[in-house]
Amino acid sequence: MNDLSRAELLDHGLAEAMDKLVIVKSPIYTSGECDPREPPPRQDTAGRLHLMGHDPRLPKMPAKPNLFDFFNYRFGPAAHMLQSARLALKNGCNEKVILACLVHDCSAAGFIRADHGYWAAQLIAPYVDEEVAFAVRYHQVLRFYPDEAFGYKYPDSYVRLFGPNYRPEPYLDRAHEYCRNHKWYETARLLTVNDLYSFDPNLQVELEEFTDIVGRNFRQPEEGLGFDDSPSAHMWRTINWPTRYL
Numbered sequence: 001m002n003d004l005s006r007a008e009l010l011d012h013g014l015a016e017a018m019d020k021l022v023i024v025k026s027p028i029y030t031s032g033e034c035d036p037r038e039p040p041p042r043q044d045t046a047g048r049l050h051l052m053g054h055d056p057r058l059p060k061m062p063a064k065p066n067l068f069d070f071f072n073y074r075f076g077p078a079a080h081m082l083q084s085a086r087l088a089l090k091n092g093c094n095e096k097v098i099l100a101c102l103v104h105d106c107s108a109a110g111f112i113r114a115d116h117g118y119w120a121a122q123l124i125a126p127y128v129d130e131e132v133a134f135a136v137r138y139h140q141v142l143r144f145y146p147d148e149a150f151g152y153k154y155p156d157s158y159v160r161l162f163g164p165n166y167r168p169e170p171y172l173d174r175a176h177e178y179c180r181n182h183k184w185y186e187t188a189r190l191l192t193v194n195d196l197y198s199f200d201p202n203l204q205v206e207l208e209e210f211t212d213i214v215g216r217n218f219r220q221p222e223e224g225l226g227f228d229d230s231p232s233a234h235m236w237r238t239i240n241w242p243t244r245y246l
C-alpha cells in the first residue's frame, strides 16, 4: 500500500468517526474570536452522540499516562523546555531547578498561555516538591524584572514581542515583590536565568536524558496523570481529552 492510499484510508476512518460525533468547542477555544455574549454556532446533531472521551483527531494516550507521555502526545514541540533543562544541568544547578526548567512552560505548550506559570505550577504541584512548583509559578513573573546579581536582564525578545512601552500589570509587580523576599527566590530566579530566550534548532535534546531526575523528583501516580484524584487530576484529564462535552 502506498503512503497516499494509507493516508486516504486513515482520513476516511477519521471522517467516519467524526460523522458519528458531535464535538463542541469550549468557550476558551474560541474566546476572542467571537462575541461571548452571542450563542455558540448551531451544530447538526441529528443521529450523532456528543463526544465524551478520546477525540479521534488526536493521538491516543496510554491508559495510564505519565509525564513523558504528555510531552510526546500533548505538549507540542518541547525543544525549548528540554534545552532549558539541559542548560541548567550544564550550569550545575540542583535537580529541583533542572526539573523546574524541564516543565516550566508545559501550560503554554499544551494547555493555556495566559498566566502560564500559574497554570503550570498548579498542574505539577501534587507531584513535585513545593519549591519546584514555586519556581515554575514565579518564573513567569520574574521574567519581567531584571536582577543584575544573577546576570538577568530584561529580555530583548520581550521588547520585540510587547513593544518598548509595555509595563507589567500591578499584580505582577506585587508578585515580584513577594517572590523577591521569599526564601525560594533564588530557585525561581535560576529558572529564569536558564529559560532560554531562543532555542538552538540544531541542538537535539532527548527526554530520556532526564529520566532519572524525573524519577527522583516527580511523583508519577500509579493510576496515570489525570486518574489519580489529585487536586490537579482534572487538568491533566482535560489536556488528555480536551473536547469532551462534559
Ligand SMILES: [Fe+2]
Residues within 6 Å of the ligand: 104, 105, 116, 117, 139, 140
Ligand atoms: Fe515561561
Ligand SMILES: [Fe+2]
Residues within 6 Å of the ligand: 080, 104, 105, 195, 196
Ligand atoms: Fe520558557
